[in-house]
Amino acid sequence: MTLFVAEKVDKLFPGVRALDGVTLSLEAGSVHALLGENGAGKSTLIKVITGLYRPDGGRLLLDGAEVTFGSPHESASAGIGVVHQERNLIPGFTVGENILLQKLPTSRGLVDRAAIRSEASRWLAELELDIDPDQPVTELSVAQAQLVEIAKALSVESRVLLLDEPTASITPNEADRLFRVVDKLKNDGRSVLFVSHKLEEVFQICDTVTVLRDGASVLESGALSELTRDQVVDLMVGRVHEALSLPPRSVDRSVAPLLELSGVGTATGHADVDLAVRPGEIVGLYGLVGAGRSELAKALLGLDRITAGTVRVRGVEVRIKNVRDALRNHKIGYVTENRKEEGVFLEQSVSRNIAVTIWDRLRKLLGYVPAKAESALVAQYVEQLGIRIASPAQLAGTLSGGNQQKVSLAKWLAAQTEILIIDEPTVGIDVRTKDAFHTLIWDLAANGLAILLITSDLPEMITLADRVVVMRDHRVQGEVSNDHDYDRMSQQVIRLIHAEKVIA
């Protein structure tokens, strides 16, 4: 039975036709995948369906009757629940209140805290989450926050549940819990829309699929059982997508490391961290969410205090004061995992976002930066990374996630660094771009850059790294030399993670 249909939906933004006659239909008791590259219009479609955007054409049908939603409130009342791609929690509120915000329980005119606690606990339990409903959401980790949002969407008890990249920042095991819930909903006869760039997941849990390309639906409600992974990818990309093949690359082990940590301890709790990265080498830093990898990177950049051990750059012991110092004096760059808050300047133009690290180099007398030189450089990187923009003056905040990630990386390429720390580079990035990123990172190493790659995406790690250093609880558990064989490597790495603590 068809629960919901979006028919020939159009959505225009100044300068962009985000949706161009898209049709999507959702069946009861089934999980439907919505796929497409970054910027294809997936999130926009979801925002149209939930009444956040007014469509410029087309219509929505719920149970066969046409509906229009003027606000998220209306769509929620009609039984449509949603987890948006961006995190949307109220910082000052508790977990419980955030979960039940759409419909706060009251008794005698006052918000009923006991009811919030018990009801929120129910939804947290559904996700097998051990979080105190009274905890402020500001104390949650990224993954926890994501799960709380899912609990929030579940709490509406909607007949249609839209999930926009819910698994982008949670661990596989948390994802599994989510999938169990999705299964349950499906068996209850509800309809779930699932957006993800992780095709394994899609094939694991979805029944049907709609593929978007450039705002148009190129496949409507195809049965996933009849499609192969490559077919889906080709549909998304719009041509035959070559599987990733990386040219051989070897690391000269005799060369002294560019970056070398020994016995490093930090104010955030690291201890005895040893690590070395040579020119032309990709060292992977693997660990579960919260293992302390990003924090280690930040301590290296002087953003946190290093309390013990030594850091050597090109063999010389250094004390890096801040990012500027790292960039200028040591040629170290850091591509952050927190794209929205730390990676890009959402309210600034793409041009400025990319140029921010090169003004030092371009500036003339009195700090004058010639606009021509600036835009030429920017154009070069926009071109090289294939960043999809209407004009360099476009605000970075209006780009799709993947393109924002490219911008975030572009600025460090432009900075001409020699040591690059790349943190979770492909979270929320589509398959093709991901492959491209991998080629790019590979390529940078081949060109002699020393790369420290932090990623929680094990396949990515095994594809790219020369060595994998495994971290847990702010300590190095051990190191595995990578032979790029997924099955063997993944076992080794997981085993390391769960091995008894190394004796210091």
Add this chain to the structure above:
Amino acid sequence: MKRFVKTTEMTLLVICVVFFVFLVIASGGDLVGANSLKVLLQFLAVPILIGLAQMVVLAVGQLNLAVGAVGGFAAAAMGVMMADHGVPVPLALLFGFLLAAAAGLANGLLVVLTRINGFIVTLATMTVLLGVQYRLVGTRTVDAYPAGLKSFGSHALFGVLPLIFLVALAVAGLLALMLRRTVPGRQLLASGGNPIAARLSGISNDRSVILAHTLSGAILGVAAILTVASSPGVNKSIGGDWLLPSFAAPIIGGALLTGGSAVVLGTVLAAFIVRFVDTARAEFSLEPSWVNFVVGAVVLGSVVLGQVRTRRQLRRTVVKAPDAAVAGGVS
């Protein structure tokens, strides 16, 4: 409770107590005399209210430059109604209160409908209302209203607790209850804390903004009533010194200019601290120049302290967090 110990409120409370004890000792115990205490509290009523009036709009990430003008205008209106037109006291007060609330509502509606920056809107309404206030009273000081109102304004329970102070506390209590425990209150704070998220949760940010401005106006209406009741009279200068203190109290009290924080207690405590400075000025016959100097130092000192606190706290939580995060690890 455990969380409270680490808050700005706690810092302020400590400062308040220390300051008070210091003043008591400095005055040779005089300050705890009934009359001194009464005077101390009497002049806290209005500062508390104007701080709260600013706090509610800060809570939705707006600001209200018209606090003084709304209050002054409402006070002038009440005074003129009673003195020149013989309107009975309760009616005049009610009407003045409604005028202030309506002015707040107008601010809210203008912000929402015109999408003009709230700063500019309230600046414009401030200008208009100052004009109206002058038109109402000119250069006169109006005071011909029934003595009953004045005795309410100066009466103190047990000779210590001024009624108007209790009214201010009651308003603070109600506001706290509303922001903490009612649905509109929570929605208001949600809009301030993260407008996009609030909108996605079906909350109308516009409604929150209008509600906040209206509440602000209503609180100012109460402040105007207390002013009329306790001042020698009403003239065009009423409200003239409300703007800066209205910001100082909530901000010292821990409010974020970006919205989302409800710091009723902090605002009240900050008002106390500022009041203690006044008391010190009289006690030590300080030149106003020195007083200003001290105020500057106290403000800076208290907030720097608070900042150091939260920073240390942050560091601690980050160090502690891993166990919690790892708990969900791969199996």
Add this chain to the structure above:
Amino acid sequence: ATGCSTKSSNDSTGGTAGDDASTGSTGGPVTLKDGSSVKLALIPGGAHPYFQPWKATAELDKTEFKLGDVTFDETGEWDQSKQNNVVTSLAARGFNAFGIFGVSPTDINTTFEDLKSKGFAVGSLASCPAGDTNSADFCLSTDVEAAAYKAAKATIEAIGGEGTIVHLTGNNVDSNTQRRIAGVKKAVGETGGKVTELPVVTDIDKDLQTAQRSVADLLAAKGKDIKGIVTTAYNPAVAAADGVAGSKLPIKVVAIDDDAKILSGIRSGGVSATVAQNPVGQAYVGGWLLALLGSKQCTMKTPGVIVDSGSFVVTKDNVDTYDDERKAKTKELQTEFASQLSCQ
């Protein structure tokens, strides 16, 4: 509480415009021949009850001296820049004779010079420029130091010549305030130590609530030691009268000006005395002089002369009659100025 009987200050302020006209012969000692070319602007520093009599007196000037036009413009709002703007705007509208209360005594000469250089008649009314020069044609103002001195004397008398008094006043960094502080100091000094003065409380004239709070705090902290309060600014005067009455302390309050609110305080006994000034005389005599100068009928023999417009101690005894004294002073002022003029 103190008297609850305030009506509009315009009708109960000491002296109305009409009274002063009747004191002199029409046009005063020197008769104005033709005022029709004169457009007179009276410009106070801002809105303040003190200046309200100017408004009516300006109208009187117009009818009595048959002036081309008069205006009373208080939109300067106690800001010298704004006041300068008001002045030039009025000039652009055709006004050519200006009686100005300069907001900033140290700046106002500059404004006067500007106007003089454009050929306008200018009088400094109700306050004189700071320093030794007055660039206006004349200054007709209360000698603020003398007025404060009188007020302090009245306070000392009210407390019986012995005890502690305190002086409440306005903006500390205003040269008139400094003069007032000096006047009070002088009177206290003359008692040879019998009267002592607490540190002056300044900067409480901005608004009534600040004044009220400061008075209350002062009374709470030092009330028992204080025998008299002398105020030389409006809001502190209102607040002190009210605060003392409320506290039931036996403190004598001496106020400034004769706004309705304060006069009712005198009548009810809440205020021991006030020092009235002569705004009506300033506007009346000032208008007359400016008309003579503006119509080019006369010039000042010594440009920039400074004349005291008078100040009068008002107590319960003379509250109904002090205005006669004031009118007499106005008449005297005209004669005094007549001797300063050289006329065609």
Add this chain to the structure above:
Amino acid sequence: MSAPVSETATAALQEPDQPPSSSRGGRTPWWANQRIGLLILVVLLAVLFGLLRPAFFNQQLVVFPLLRDIAMFTVVGLAQLCVLSIGHMNLAVGRMAAFSMMITGISYDLWHFSLYAGLLVGLIAGAAIGALAGWVIARTGVNSFVVTLALDFLLLGLIPLVYTALTDNAAFVTKPDGMREMRNYSLADICIGNVCGSPAVPQLALFAVIAMGVVGWIYSRTKLGRELLMTGTSVKAAELSGIPTARRVITAHAMSGCLAALAGFMLAVSTGSIKATIGEEFMLPSFLGPILGGTLLAGGFISVWGTLLGTALTSVIRKGLDLLGVGLESLNIYLGLILLVALSTDRIRTVLSERQEVRQR
């Protein structure tokens, strides 16, 4: 060493079909531009007032003082704009002006400095006090609102103490050579050959032109300006991009203090003396100009022209009402209402332009 991206990677990253980079891409039509809207408003109001009162165009008595005012408040606005650009506020603009002018006054009175030497000393003092505010903010991380408010109180205490100690009348009245001329001279006093400027334009306005030029240049052309704006958009991202954000905070506040000093000087010259109360009326106008002109309170976007226009709008309204002889009973009422109505038209224009844009596609 550079980090070139190889052909393979680039090829892989290329979009199959680049979107047509539309020439109009995302731009709003010219008539919806806030600055142009303001300009039209200012001109319309000036014409309206001129029709009602032809004296509005009196060069010497109206235009000259009006431009002098606009010039001064534009500089005041720029002082605020500098800190707004990083998302901060300076509640002590006025007091910083007073503080710097106090130093200038001392330099005239006690050290007998020349006019420009005194100005320079004042500018340095302003920059220093601003830098101090910035330093405290950067070091403690306390909100700029609180720090500058506290600093305001501190200076409010300090300045009178100094004045009472050093002067009789709470003002420095020594006027160095050239000060009087600076107040009254217009472009008519500047001649090249026998072509002279307009008598309606005060020479003092040149300071504003210079300030606008310098500030505009910094924000649009230099590394410093760009970095300030980036800091204003996101401190975290700026820090992680290698921008020394603490130093930028200090710079922004120092610029603010320096411009406040310049505004204070312009006020002192145009009213006549250097006194403790200089700048008391600066605070609200300092925000009004930039914000009307489109500068964001949140930081990251500024408009120098907008600041001039925003300032001009309010000054023109006030001057017009002055000339119409509107008394204090109505002045503020009209002032506020005209402002609201004028700005609502701005909103209407924006809405119209958005509609039109979607329709065009």
